[in-house]
Amino acid sequence: MKYHVEARNVVKRFGPTVALNGASIAIAEGETHALVGRNGAGKSTLVSILTGLQPADEGEVLFAGEPAPALADRDAWRRRVACVYQKSTIIPALTVAENLFLNRQTDGGVIRWRALRARARELLDTYEVDVDVQALAGDLSVEQRQLVEIARALSFGARFIILDEPTARLDGPAIERLFARMRSLREQGVTMMYISHHLDEVYEICQSVTVFRDARHIVTRPVAGFSHDELVGAMTGEATAAYQSRARTPGERVVLAGEGLSLAGRYREVDLTVRSGEVVGLAGSASSGKVGLAETLVGLRRPDAGTVTVDGVRVRPGDVPSALRAGLGFVPEDRHHEGFVPLLSIAENATIPIAGKLGRFGTVSPSRQRARAVQLIDDLDIKTEGPGQPVGDLSGGNAQKVVFARALVDDPSALVVINPTAGVDVKAKQALLGAVEDAVERGAGAVLVSDDLDDLRVCDRVLVMFHGRVVKDVPRGWTDHELVAVMEGIEQ
Template structure:
């Protein structure tokens, strides 16, 4: 078989940590090949080696049978491989055209802007990306930014693209459109490596799948005919990881409420409430207004009208500190920008909300902070070298657990979590969803805002939003078809 990309017997160590231990992957020319595994399995390290950002301690990488270029030859690497990361590398303040040809606007002399825009329009048309070349990149949606990144990658001449969790922030229709573009690229001979924790997507878009576990290659199989349980077992070492939601009875006390909330372009005339001992889901497409509503409840957005009440206290609109003081814990949609400070330690990030109580006279006691962090690390099963490790060094799933730790550290009476398991593995999902249910069993009320049906299964009821309004309150016991039909506006 002609392999477009091969990584053979790769070993990579970071101090005492073995990130890859004799692992490898072989991807046939023109195929879409999935790489799956739990957080910390070695996927990100392999990506850094396949893109020339890291040198393996042992093993080799080959493209079309030829050895990989020297690490210093960045142009040669760009001509062979490109990666579209979960965290966008598009520069918001520049136009689409400027992003597409960043640092190569001209061969010599002054930039010819008209020519640059024409080249950008031609490139976008070639790959059927329906985006205005003169638009500011910051005004694009997540889906459009990803397509621009794919077009930019292909413009270097690379015929191998790595897609790292590309659907983590997309809704159903946007995912369908992305898959349509991926199929078209494959027909044009583009080879892709697809990294995802969503196994249904692996079966839908990929021809082969490779599993990493504990820094090792476990198996490579064709997707067709591969039982779901076998794939899960290869990833986890366990036969199944189905999450079983707990049964509970909601209390009478309302811990979070919004009344008469409206925000132009987002939602209108919203009344919502969450009681103690209750998990309420909030579902809908990307344009439904669900995230905007959740961000209003936690003070990140100021509504045009309406009031928000937390634990019986009416809070000033758009005042995050007031909402937190009233007893609300919050897990934001984008952990990279809003969830943690990468250079600060696990202990520092997790205890930010209670720092004032960890010492005297404005000075935090390192011993008290460390003791609290150790408790949170144990409670949330955070895989870390210790409380002093920077959060930026953790895997995605463990970084998300630190975000949860910060939200839960002050024992909130209300909890709002947005896309809580985006980009984390199946085992981490269990721990994160379990921490929500633990808080609810202690008497809190929780709102889970998610595009993932599995996240919503822990909810006692799901409020479905469509075009800025809550159209249905769906009780526990729904089927996937029933809920999706309401979310897409087919049934209300």
């Protein structure tokens, strides 16, 4: 078999930590090959080596049978491989055309803007990306930004693309459009490595799958005939059952309420109540308004009309501190930009909401901060060297647990969590959903917004939004078909 890219017996160490231990992968020309594994399995380290961002300590990388270029030869790397990361590298303040040809606007001399825009349109037309080249990148949807990044990657001449959690922030229809584009690229001879924690996607779009566990290569097999249970077992080293939601009876006390909420262009005339001991889901497409509504509940958005009440206290519209003081905990949609400060420690990040309670006269007691952080690390099973470790050094799943720790640190009366398991592995997903249910069992109420139907199974009921309105309150016990039919406007 002719391989487009190979990594052979790769070893990578970071101090005492072995990030890759003799790991290998071989991707056939023209195939879409999945790389899966739990957070910390070594996937991100392999990506950094396959893209030439850092060298392997041992082993080798080959492209079409030839040794990889020298690390300093960035142009040679770009011609061989490109990566579309989960965290967008598009610059919001620049136009689409400027992003597509960043640092390549001209071969020398002044920039000819009309010619640049023409080149950009030609490039996007080639890969069937329907985006205005003069639009600011910051005004694009997540889906559009990803397509622009793919087009930019291919413009260097690379025929091997790594897609790192590309669907983490896309809804169902956008995912299907992305997969259609990937199939088209494969027909054009583009080879892809697909990294995802959504195993159903692996079966839908990939031909082969490689599993990493504990920094090692475990198995490579064709997707066909590789059962879901076998795949999860290879990832975890054990048989892993699907998360089982806990039975509970909600109380009578209303801990979070929205009344008559409207925000132009996002949602209108929404009423919502959450009782203690209850998890209420919000479901719908990306244009349904569900995320905008959740962000209004926590004060990130100011509604045009309506009120928000937390545990009986009316909070000031569009005022996050007011909502937090009233007893709200929040897990944002984008942990990289809104969830934590990468260079601060776990202890500092997790205790930000209670910093004023950890000392006197505006100071923070290091011992009290550390003790609270140690408790949260234990409660959420955060894999770390200790509370002093920077959050930016953690795997995605463990970083998300720190975001949860911050939301839970002050024992909130109500929780609002948005796409809490995006980009985390099956074990971390169980821990995070368990943390929501633990808080609810202590008497809190929760709003859980998710594009993942498995997340919504922990909910006592799911409010489905369609074009800015709540169209149905679906009780526990729904099937995928029933919920998706309402989300897509087929049934109401």
